Amino acid sequence: MTVDLQPARRATSKDVAASAGVSRSTVSQILNGDERFPAETRARVRAAAEALNYRPSRAGRALVTGLSDIVVLVVPHATFGPHLQDSVDRITGASATAGMSVVVRFARMQDETTLTSVLDLRPAAVVDFGVFTSQQRERIEASGTLVVPRRAYATEAADPDPIDIEIGRIQVRELLRNGPRRLVYAALEDKRLDPFGPPRLEGIRREAREHGLELPLTPRIPLDVHGATKTLKEVRDKAGTGPLGICAYNDDVAIAVVAASRELGLRVPEDVAVIGVDRTAVGQLVSPRLSTVAIDQPLLMDALVQELAGLSTRGADVDSRPHELDLGRVLELVRGETT
Amino acid sequence: MTVDLQPARRATSKDVAASAGVSRSTVSQILNGDERFPAETRARVRAAAEALNYRPSRAGRALVTGLSDIVVLVVPHATFGPHLQDSVDRITGASATAGMSVVVRFARMQDETTLTSVLDLRPAAVVDFGVFTSQQRERIEASGTLVVPRRAYATEAADPDPIDIEIGRIQVRELLRNGPRRLVYAALEDKRLDPFGPPRLEGIRREAREHGLELPLTPRIPLDVHGATKTLKEVRDKAGTGPLGICAYNDDVAIAVVAASRELGLRVPEDVAVIGVDRTAVGQLVSPRLSTVAIDQPLLMDALVQELAGLSTRGADVDSRPHELDLGRVLELVRGETT
DNA sequence: TGCTGCTGGTGTCACGTGTCAATAGCGATG
DNA sequence: CATCGCTATTGACACGTGACACCAGCAGCA
Secondary structure (H helix, E strand, O other): OOOOOOOOOOOOHHHHHHHHOOOHHHHHHHHOOOOOOOHHHHHHHHHHHHHOOOOOOHHHHHHHHOOOOEEEEEEEHHHOOHHHHHHHHHHHHHHHHOOOEEEEEEEOOOOHHHHHHHHHHOOOEEEEOOOOOHHHHHHHHHOOOEEEEOOOOOOOOOOOOHHHHHHHHHHHHHHOOOOOOEEEEEEEOOHHHOOOHHHHHHHHHHHHHHOOOOOOEOOEEOOOHHHHHHHHHHHHHHHOOOOEEEEEOOHHHHHHHHHHHHHHOOOOOOOEEEEEEOOOHHHHHOOOOOEEEEEOHHHHHHHHHHHHHOOOOOOOOOOOOOOOOOHHHHEEEEOOOOO | OOOOOOOOOOOOHHHHHHHHOOOHHHHHHHHOOOOOOOHHHHHHHHHHHHHOOOOOOHHHHHHHHOOOOEEEEEEEHHHOOHHHHHHHHHHHHHHHHOOOEEEEEEEOOOOHHHHHHHHHHOOOEEEEOOOOOHHHHHHHHHOOOEEEEOOOOOOOOOOOOHHHHHHHHHHHHHHOOOOOOEEEEEEEOOHHHOOOHHHHHHHHHHHHHHOOOOOOEOOEEOOOHHHHHHHHHHHHHHHOOOOEEEEEOOHHHHHHHHHHHHHHOOOOOOOEEEEEEOOOHHHHHOOOOOEEEEEOHHHHHHHHHHHHHOOOOOOOOOOOOOOOOOHHHHEEEEOOOOO
16 A cells, blocks of 8 residues: 655645536635526535535635635733633634634733734734724724724723623622722733723722722732732721722732732731632632622623624625623622622 | 825835845845845845835745745643743744744644644644644644644653653652652543643652552542532542542642642641642632642743744754753742642 | 627636746856 | 856746636527
8 A cells, every 4th residue: 555645735726626627717706605606516516625625725815815814813911811711712613614713812912013913914803802902903904804802892992891891890899798898909910911900990980989989099919929918018008997898800819819818817808808800710719719700701702703704704794783792691790708 | 194095015025126126036035045145135135125124925925835934832721821821922932033923723632623724724833732643743744844842852752741750750759748648640620631641640650659659549620619529529438538649730720629628627738738730820829828840831932942943944954953851940849838 | 680688607817925947147268 | 269167147937816807608689
């Protein structure tokens, strides 16, 4: 038995054409969804393509269209929790169906090289999880690439994402359940990594105002015992000895706050109530078990996927209005032992 | 002032050629490092390319070479801890210098669609963090793509990665520090996600044998209190009431073990000693603070980057022998309160 | 018949690049 | 002077695709 050592040349549209007994351009048009060919011919070409396991060359296609069939997910560093991984899965699966390749790019915010790099890739679509400024988005769109925002229904870039606003509000309401507290927003140490901070803080502010409370303090909490303890101590010095209500950026930060409280001999939740975001597995394993806000990522992703779907049916105007998300379905309060 | 609304056509090699007053093929050859042109011409062409901000079209290049300049990092799902993100950073930075675009693909193990998808991308190189079987690797290499293994110096695919073996040994030695214990390897619940389990278990086995101990039990620990407790109880039923020494797959699993011990009223570390891997921030924040094995990811990555470097200087044979890693520098025991 | 319109399909161009045989110029050699 | 060899450079081709103008054949109609 002889083995061909050639790198297994892929079938091209030419091969399909020969096999189906038509011209190459016929193949191209049928495979791109041209309806005007009779059903019999279309079936024959499709069968031949199938039989030869034909997959159009990305390079060839990209060369002529000016776009590739790559979808780039641009994710800010700190965001990548375990749940986001599920989200990526979701998008990957859906896009594979549409013949797109999904690929992830991590980025620091306000990093110009990321923009260059994404532009170089000339992707069909960019899913932006909050890395780019609206100006950068425009540059990407100007190059013919679809930019799908996380905030699918934000009318203006300046509008804070209603989801993040709602997260802040839920956190505050839970913290205030057993009486008033001095509110604190515990941000990530590295502000550059935090695209969600400002809108969440805005939600916290609004809810605080409605309860007639002072505006929240906004310390940045490092993820180590010593640093977190030091920061929490400073917060106490500033806020006085009354009970604190701390909205954490995520469950990791919340755990840091719990650790710092333990270090300072403060009781949780009596002296320091804290609530995270994400419902990570670890957050439910530690003692005291974290109160947190769970986000239904798959649901959020499906909204994106719907927008992406427009890519496969090129030009055909599917109903691509971003459907309104029901916030109540996306967010869920998980009550633990820290509030 | 008139603004051009055109999608800002990129400069092509033709533009560079016109600007430098040479032919397009001259540009192509000089920019690809052909030495036989006189220094003056080379400088002129380079300057023109620079001035026009010329970047060769990936599509055009891919079409003719059959390869793209994309580097794909294939990462198994469960592996993606916070540190691996740093690793990706490292590779991205280094590859950007070489003109490569780094991109991440998540994968379940033994997933055929991942292979197809990677093959479709026709990347210049694939960095495999343990997703592909050696047979799949061969298929990728057959298509002309460089496959860079994490285990840079494994001579045979069947060889367990010495790093993982060493991790297992370090864990066991630390667990046995205060006397003999019944050893347990706490794996992830989903075995498909775990490329490192088998080699680590092998390290644990070897160390156990050298200490004259029984072979370890290998329960799979779910990441929730109820499930972890149930599993730990079963382990105890099987192992008897003597002290347990548990090597966890990572810090998250270790935290689950601690939670289960708490639930069962077992003392840590007296009744149940446990040690993780990764030194996550959270692991150092919880109480009791985790004992764990830290991996110097950047160091590991540099070994990979070195291999990748061969890609930019095409054909020129740089010294691409994977340099021997000093295990002692890569791994570090972090003693917490759980051993 | 001559014209129109429709159906089913084809030929050709353009995209941007890398490779390589070929060439023009030019001094040196026989 | 003819030939050779060397240097610097170029022209032409191939890669695989999508778009689009175009064509053959045929039916319908005045």
